[in-house]
Amino acid sequence: MKNRLGSEQRSERTLPRITIVAVGGTIAGKATHATQTTQYDPGVVSVNSLIEAVPQIRSLADVSGYQAANIPSFALTTDVLLQLGAEVNERLASDSCDGIVITHGTDTLEETAYFLHLTVKSEKPVVIVGAMRPSTAISADGPLNLYQAVALAASSEARGHGVLMSLNGRIGSARDTSKSQTMTADAFRSAEAGLLGYMVDEQPVLYYKSLRAHTTATEFDLTEVGNLPRVDILFGHSDDSRDLVDAAVKAGAKGIVHAGTGNGGIFPLTRVGLVDAAKAGVVVVSSSRIGNGLVTAKPADTQSGFVSSDNLTPQKARILLMLALTRTNDARAIQKMFETY
Numbered sequence: 404m405k406n407r408l409g410s411e412q413r414s415e416r417t418l419p420r421i422t423i424v425a426v427g428g429t430i431a432g433k434a435t436h437a438t439q440t441t442q443y444d445p446g447v448v449s450v451n452s453l454i455e456a457v458p459q460i461r462s463l464a465d466v467s468g469y470q471a472a473n474i475p476s477f478a479l480t481t482d483v484l485l486q487l488g489a490e491v492n493e494r495l496a497s498d499s500c501d502g503i504v505i506t507h508g509t510d511t512l513e514e515t516a517y518f519l520h521l522t523v524k525s526e527k528p529v530v531i532v533g534a535m536r537p538s539t540a541i542s543a544d545g546p547l548n549l550y551q552a553v554a555l556a557a558s559s560e561a562r563g564h565g566v567l568m569s570l571n572g573r574i575g576s577a578r579d580t581s582k583s584q585t586m587t588a589d590a591f592r593s594a595e596a597g598l599l600g601y602m603v604d605e606q607p608v609l610y611y612k613s614l615r616a617h618t619t620a621t622e623f624d625l626t627e628v629g630n631l632p633r634v635d636i637l638f639g640h641s642d643d644s645r646d647l648v649d650a651a652v653k654a655g656a657k658g659i660v661h662a663g664t665g666n667g668g669i670f671p672l673t674r675v676g677l678v679d680a681a682k683a684g685v686v687v688v689s690s691s692r693i694g695n696g697l698v699t700a701k702p703a704d705t706q707s708g709f710v711s712s713d714n715l716t717p718q719k720a721r722i723l724l725m726l727a728l729t730r731t732n733d734a735r736a737i738q739k740m741f742e743t744y
């Protein structure tokens with residue numbers, strides 16, 4: 404077949420073999436009218452239709468599709484995460500797969516991305532992508548996002564970065580990139596340190612590499628994990644109480660992430676509840692609702708057995724804490740993990 408420059412014939416066998424694993428979301432969404440960008444059904448278009456809508460990706464890679472789920476990502480469960488992790492690892496272990504692209508709803512895309520970043524046991528490229536406008540919209544962003552995600556996954560430059568998030572021309576690390584706008588196409592932003600580079604048409608331009616351990620360098624092995632423990636996130640605010648802390652403990656949470664004010668601020672009454680939770684063996688992670696910057700480990704927190712989230716957002720801290728709890732419930736050991744991953 405013709406390559407993308409149209410200048411020479413190439414056999415499909417010479418192209419990287421990329422599997423597109425579809426999970427759902429707006430990229431697979433459908434509305435009644437082309438002008439509807441907020442009223443639509445996410446997770447209804449099949450992976451094969453997504454591929455057929457962008458025939459140009461066939462010049463970048465030998466692509467195949469796998470429908471792992473077709474759901475809005477706010478409905479994602481840990482069961483889906485574990486199945487997806489097993490599926491991605493199995494495919495990457497095969498000689499017939501050179502890289503994976505995951506299409507996903509944007510709401511929890513950053514959580515799935517960080518989960519895979521910590522549990523994929525391969526250096527092969529894994530790129531996760533979504534869209535903010537449904538496939539039926541005028542100026543739908545899904546087709547170009549998918550095209551660039553496949554180009555990135557097909558590129559040797561994407562190797563060894565862990566999971567990459569590619570949306571709207573930006574390449575971000577799964578550790579540091581989050582949805583930061585509810586509606587516009589330019590929704591994904593990296594934290595102060597997280598933007599790795601850009602996609603220029605089908606060319607990745609990368610400037611940075613994260614120093615934090617991921618993929619093959621982590622201690623998390625999904626083949627040993629049957630399920631993930633319950634970890635709740637509690638959003639801190641003025642005039643807070645301990646009621647939701649007690650409710651989380653009563654409901655069986657093994658970990659609590661507190662999304663504190665500023666640099667891990669906790670309302671005094673809530674703190675008493677969290678201290679009691681930690682005494683009862685629940686691992687408490689102090690994080691921040693701010694979305695940028697780190698939560699420093701303060702002596703009072705360390706003495707109470709709390710773990711600092713470092714610069715992970717509460718939702719990413721929850722992913723790491725769930726995985727950490729599959730290894731240990733020792734707060735000091737878990738603090739080390741937050742300083743490593």
Ligand SMILES: NC(=O)CC[C@H](N)C(=O)O
Nearest residue numbers: 428429475476508509510
């Ligand atoms: N832009 C999106 O993908 C959001 C759609 C839906 N809320 C989801 O997360 O799947």
